[in-house]
Amino acid sequence: MLLKYWEKYRLTQMDWQPQLASMGVSESPIIEVIEQVLAEKGEAIISVYLFSRLSGEPGSLVVCHDLGRGAISFGANIQWGQWDETYEILTVDGTGEQFNFDGNPVAEGDDGACSLGNI
DSSP states (O other): OEEEEEEEEEEETTTHHHHHHHTTOOOHHHHHHHHHHHHHHSEEEEEEEEEEOTTSOEEEEEEETTTTEEEEEETTEEEEEEEETTTTEEEETTTOOEEETTSOBOOTTOOOOOOGGGO
């Protein structure tokens, strides 16, 4: 279940740390990637989706649109992958598992597209 989200939010070098904290992004590997994009470009366009799984386990998906990459985390487990802007699907590196923005696995043949603006 999707709890909170921020879509295509612009971070700048001046405000990125408090903004990420207010969005609930605290995982060091994710912060390091965003920090690198900020250092190179001066800004980063990100989306953050906080969700709860049916088991009640919290999770998040953080997308860095500048890189076309994202990280999905379930508790302390973080997996990186490629973000498909068209279908809003994260394909995890190595395993090929696919997740939509609310942390649900995408079934084969399901394009996953369900933009929050189209609900």
